[in-house]
Amino acid sequence: MALRPIIILPDSRLRTMSEPVARVDAAIRTLMDDMMETMYEAPGIGLAAIQIAVPQRVVVIDVAKEGDAPEPLFIANPEILWSSPEIGTYEEGCLSIPDYYAEVKRPAKIGVRFLDRDNNVVEREVDGLLATCIQHEIDHLNGVLFIDHISRLKRERVTKKFAKAAKFAGDYEEVAPATKAQD
Numbered sequence: 001m002a003l004r005p006i007i008i009l010p011d012s013r014l015r016t017m018s019e020p021v022a023r024v025d026a027a028i029r030t031l032m033d034d035m036m037e038t039m040y041e042a043p044g045i046g047l048a049a050i051q052i053a054v055p056q057r058v059v060v061i062d063v064a065k066e067g068d069a070p071e072p073l074f075i076a077n078p079e080i081l082w083s084s085p086e087i088g089t090y091e092e093g094c095l096s097i098p099d100y101y102a103e104v105k106r107p108a109k110i111g112v113r114f115l116d117r118d119n120n121v122v123e124r125e126v127d128g129l130l131a132t133c134i135q136h137e138i139d140h141l142n143g144v145l146f147i148d149h150i151s152r153l154k155r156e157r158v159t160k161k162f163a164k165a166a167k168f169a170g171d172y173e174e175v176a177p178a179t180k181a182q183d
Ligand code: NI
Pocket: 093, 094, 095, 096, 136, 140
């Protein structure tokens, strides 16, 4: 397993529409394992493949509370089957938009279908933080970021801040940060 560098705003690859996987084979399992390790290391509760610059419809999630047993979820080709009319609000963040948080409203409950790590079709009904997290990650697969769900004013403010930081890093940092790797 290996840690992979996470791309951040304003990297235009975050706006890519990711492609479905044909099936969850050994190569996809390796991708999933690398993603899970990268997500735990960050640390975060969800990561989409495009966040490590891989445009495939693969997501990893673990919303278990700190101190509780891990609940890793490996997801490929997720589809939302239905959404509840009830809305849930969570303060969201994103590993590709570090240190920025904002409240987002989404359907509180969803039905979702996906392929798991063993290429089995799974259908689940989820709510709470997991429902929010799955919707946030599916957005990534469609090139959508959580800041697209907040006010235009707030979105422009955070986008500008990250564009400025990227420009600064480009001007003054000649060597890209070394990527960490481990077995
Ligand atoms: Ni995210």
